Amino acid sequence: MALRDIIKLPDKRLRLVSKPVGKIDAELRRLIDDMFETMYGAPGIGLAAIQVGIAKRVITMDLAKKDEPRDPQVFINPEILWCSEERATYEEGCLSIPEYYEEVERPAQVKVAYLDRDGAKQEIDANGLFATCLQHEIDHLNGVLFIDHISKLKRARVIKKFAKAAKRAEADA
């Protein structure tokens, strides 16, 4: 396993639409292992493959609390089949937009179809933080970031801040 670099705003790759996974082979399993290591190392609770620069429809997640054993979950080619009209608001953050948090309103419940690590078809009903996290990560696969769900003014402000920071880093390099 290896840590991979997490790409950050304003990296244009974050806007790519990721491609469905065809075959679950050794290379994909290596990617999944690396994504877990990278996610735990960050630390974060969810990661989409595009955040390590790979435009494949793969998500890793672990919503276990600190005092609970790890609960690694993989979602390959996830698809939202249904979402509730009821909405829920959570404060979201993103490893690609570090140290920025904002409240986002989304459907409170979703039903998601996906392939597991062995390529078996699965369906899951999610609510609470799990539903929010799944929607946040599936958005990544479609080139959508959580800041796209906040006000235009706030979004413009955070994009500007990260663009400036990237320029500064470039100048220092």
Ligand SMILES: [Zn+2]
């Ligand atoms: Zn994210």
